[in-house]
Amino acid sequence: MTPKVVLVTGAGGYVGAHLAARLAANPDIERVLGVDTAPPAKDLLKTMGRAEFVRADIRNPLIAKVISSARVDTVVHAATTANPPGPARRTAIKEMNVIGTMQLLAACQRSPQLRKLVVKSTAAVYGAGARVPAVCSEDMAPKDISSGGYAKDAVEVEGYVRGFTRRRPDVRVTTMRLTNMIGPGIDTVLTRYFALPVVPTVLGYDARVQLLHPEDALAVLERATTTDLPGVYNVGGDGVLTLSQAIRRAGRVGVPVPRVAMPTAARVFRNARVVDFSDDQIQFLNYGRVVDTTRLKQDFGFTPRWSTRQAFDDYVHGRGLRPVLDPGRLAALENRIRRTDG
Amino acid sequence: MGERVMQEARVIPLRSPGQRRRMNRSVPSPVDSRPPVDPTPLRPAPEPTGVQQQLANAIGFLRKRLTGDYAVDEFGFDEQLTENVILPPLRMIYEKWFRVEAIGTENLPADGGALIVSNHSGTLPLDSVMTGIAVHDNTSPNRYLRMLGADLVFQVPVLGALARKTGQTLACGADAERLLTAGELVGVWPEGFKGVGKSFKDRYKLQRFGRGGFVSAALRTGVPIIPVSVVGAEEIYPKIGDIKPLARLLGFPYFPVTPTFPLLGPLGAVPLPSKWYIEFGEPIRTDRHDPADADDPMIVFNLSDQVRETIQQTLYRRLGQRPGIFRG
Incomplete structure (x- = not known):
């Protein structure tokens, strides 16, 4: 069933704005509304086409009026953030995540026309740690969630969504758990992290990182919006990079920092307004996280076009990151030794 | 007669020059109408000497490592690093220090998943590392033993990262079943810390086997269980x-x-240089059971006891046969 009127929250952000633009390009959808507290950047606004931007706050009960007056039948909740790229006020983000979701779901519950809800969640709900299985599948319970980070918000948000699913069994609810996004155009905590001149890593640990190209994230959210595939799905590129490997591929220099000193290092970067390391971000850099995407491929019918490695390489090329050591010179040396006459 | 058949069938022969000449006379093939083009003569590449070859290989390896050009599986297993950097020094210890004798390696399957269950001893779990080498060096093509470790292993800096890079993962049902379904050899030490940390006076006495989670994993995936008995590790x-x-x-x-x-x-x-024997026992099949039996505690405990008894009996037999702790 193709939706008639779609409301996208978080339309001021990269994912929300691009998703609204993609949906607006679909002629079967009559109307696309983008909602956020701040309008998207100029260049984003230009790409949005016939999608309408509504300046509204999902934390305010007035959002119910927007949903009912526009006769919205599909809501895409893309306003939650589990890993804000830059330094931000913890309380403000938590409020947007948790209170915003509560108000939005309350408004959805009272809306009789609503048929579908798509929630952009995060793979951070599985936590990260020594006790977390190497590969997380959808029905695993969260483990080792830090109390100070945003992953806890995501777990709570999913709890509210489950409650909503129970109360409105007629609404089809699709939850997409996205792994960390990386690509040339997007600004995420990892794109900032790998662009640092010296990249702090946790001494003695090497996290396994699974990445998702933003194009795949948008395609998967679009598919979730336009088709009826309720359920919870993990979304991530195929394959894994270790953190040290990724740093080498980007040509950066990793600086191992003892785990006890990691919060201090994080505070330095935070105060320098470069990149925000929350507690669960440090945990992620410590242990990493990989999710099982079998259900996405088999039941949801979507295979990400970009593998983890390709997404990362696209980011490295797009950003123009230059390696410290030129691999071409080593390769030339290798060939010369192989060629020389004995 | 074969020639005549070929002429009738007008197959362009690839056999002998004589055949080809006869063929060309009767049926001019379209290839012949083109001017003959000789392949560009290539200067034969000089054979690099052994040292040069090694140097070039070393630089190639270094380049791949430095630019992150290597593959890591979803468990973090880095085969290139394991094969080239981690295994060689461990193999030295295996061959020269403990003089490990691997017995019954024909019980290791050439492909497909299997669960390798062993006794645990030695205060530090060197027995698992040596079993891993025994498995790797006695299978062809070489197979890696993917061991299941306690969460403590992955909490410890350096050790945790090394364990992941060499293919080890957390001892939990999800990871075990994932590896077994992928057709890997999975190693498990059900005694855990009780076994590896038991005091010297209890040597070669198998400890309790926990809840039998390893049996459930084998039953769910239908892979055989290979009981392994390690003699010699208790004395290190x-x-x-x-x-x-x-x-x-x-x-x-x-x-x-x-x-x-x-x-x-x-x-x-x-470690003290004791002489080791690693015996791989006959596989215990689990594919005759229903995967649903994995939730039946009776079947799980029976199988678990069977594996435990087999290992214990083999240990006693091997101990009776060995000439001395360090001799051999």
Whole structure:
């Protein structure tokens, strides 16, 4: 069933704005509304086409009026953030995540026309740690969630969504758990992290990182919006990079920092307004996280076009990151030794 | 007669020049109408000498490592690093220090998943590392033993990262079944810390086998269980005491006292050179059971006991046969 009127929250952000633009390009959808507290950047606004931007706050009960007056039948909740790229006020983000979701779901519950809800969640709900299985599948319970980070918000948000699913069994609810996004155009905590001149890593640990190209994230959210595939799905590129490997591929220099000193290092970067390391971000850099995407491929019918490695390489090329050591010179040396006459 | 058949069928022959000449006379093939083009003569590449070859290979390896051009599986297993950097020094210890004798390696399957269950001993789990080498070097093509470790392993800096890079993962049902379904050889030590940290007077007495989670994993995936008995590992660090308060302080399951540790300091970390025997027993099939039996505690405990008994009996038999602790 193709939706008639779609409301996208978080339309001021990269994912929300691009998703609204993609949906607006679909002629079967009559109307696309983008909602956020701040309008998207100029260049984003230009790409949005016939999608309408509504300046509204999902934390305010007035959002119910927007949903009912526009006769919205599909809501895409893309306003939650589990890993804000830059330094931000913890309380403000938590409020947007948790209170915003509560108000939005309350408004959805009272809306009789609503048929579908798509929630952009995060793979951070599985936590990260020594006790977390190497590969997380959808029905695993969260483990080792830090109390100070945003992953806890995501777990709570999913709890509210489950409650909503129970109360409105007629609404089809699709939850997409996205792994960390990386690509040339997007600004995420990892794109900032790998662009640092010296990249702090946790001494003695090497996290396994699974990445998702933003194009795949948008395609998967679009598919979730336009088709009826309720359920919870993990979304991530195929394959894994270790953190040290990724740093080498980007040509950066990793600086191992003892785990006890990691919060201090994080505070330095935070105060320098470069990149925000929350507690669960440090945990992620410590242990990493990989999710099982079998259900996405088999039941949801979507295979990400970009593998983890390709997404990362696209980011490295797009950003123009230059390696410290030129691999071409080593390769030339290798060939010369192989060629020389004995 | 074969020639005539070929002429009739007008197959362009590839056999002998005589055949080809006859063929060309009767049926001019379209290839012949084109001007003959000789391949560009290539200067034969000079054979690099052994040293050069090695140097080039080393630089190639270094380049791949430095630019991150290598593959890591979803468990973090880095085959290139394991094969080239981690295994060679361990193999030295395997061959020269413990003089490991691997017995019954024909019981290791050439492909497909299998669960390798072994006794655990030695204060430090060197027995698992040596079993891993025994499996790798006695299978062709070489197979890696993917071991399941306690969460403590992955909490410890360096050790945790190394364990992941060499293919180990957390001992939990999800990871075990994932590896077995992928057709890997999975190693498990159901005694856990109870086995590896038992005192010297209890040597070669198998400890309790836990809840039999390993049997459930094998039943769900239908892979055989291969019981493994390691003799010799008990004597490498004879644990004669345990400083409990220190262990609690450091978060270790035990703090061992051996005749040389902590008395001789770091020197006490050198294991005694006992002679080892690693015996791979006959596979115990689980595919005759229903996968639903994995939730039946009776079947799980029966199988678990069967595996335990097999290992214990093999240990006693091997102990009776060995000429001496260090001899051989």
